[in-house]
Amino acid sequence: MSAFIDKAKQYTKIDELISEVLRLFIERIEVGERTEKWSRTAMQEISIYYRDIGLLDNVIELQTNESTQQKPSEVA
Numbered sequence: 452m453s454a455f456i457d458k459a460k461q462y463t464k465i466d467e468l469i470s471e472v473l474r475l476f477i478e479r480i481e482v483g484e485r486t487e488k489w490s491r492t493a494m495q496e497i498s499i500y501y502r503d504i505g506l507l508d509n510v511i512e513l514q515t516n517e518s519t520q521q522k523p524s525e526v527a
Contacts, residue, residue, distance in 0.1 A: 455503040478502045 458475055465472060483496035500506050 452504055455501065458503075476501055478505075 455476075462472060462475075478500040481498040481500070483498075485493040485495050487493040498506055498508075
């Protein structure tokens with residue numbers, strides 16, 4: 452994750468989303484199937500995998516799990 456942060460420090464202000472920035476930060480984007488076939492407004496799952504981090508939802512869950520495991524439990 453530190454590699455991602457080092458890259459992000461170079462781009463503190465992004466005025467325009469250009470291909471160079473996308474290639475630097477995004478590894479891949481996965482678009483799931485629509486919940487209703489042929490519907491233009493049906494929900495779809497979109498997952499963005501970042502370079503050096505992976506899927507951001509997984510990183511947040513891992514950090515949350517690690518922080519709850521590290522807290523000492525109090526016994527009254």
